[in-house]
Amino acid sequence: MGANGPIGSHDPTAHAEIVALREAARKLGNYRLTDLTLVVTLEPCAMCAGAISHARIGRVVFGAEDPKGGAVVHGPKFFEQPTCHWRPEVTGGILAEESSVMLKDFFRARRKKKGGPVE
Secondary structure: OOOOOHHHHOOOOOOHHHHHHHHHHHHHOOOOOOOOEEEEEEOOOHHHHHHHHHHOOOEEEEEEOOOOOOOOOOOOOHHHOOOOOOOOEEEEOOOHHHHHHHHHHHHHHHHHHHOOOOO
16 A cells, blocks of 8 residues: 655655555565556556556556546556557546545645645
8 A cells, every 4th residue: 555755755756656566566576566456546647657567567546537647548648658568457537536535635634734725
């Protein structure tokens, strides 16, 4: 299980997907994770899509789409590129509304905690 942690870990690559891939590879003793399904709340970004491809994840399931930063159904559509060497099965929109609300609530609480604008 991974959690988004770039700020706390001072690591720009510490997206939840990357954290989960690292942990799975460590536990399995292999960087190839072909039989695994990665489940995330938000459409993966380009960096995470690249890591998913390199890890040869079998399936990606995500909740909310990310028109601004997503790279699977938005932006570069990473897995559709001819240079992508591994394409997982992708299922998006699973519990999309719930995922979106959860993410909005999470970031609203973070902004409130830091004294920034809530909306």
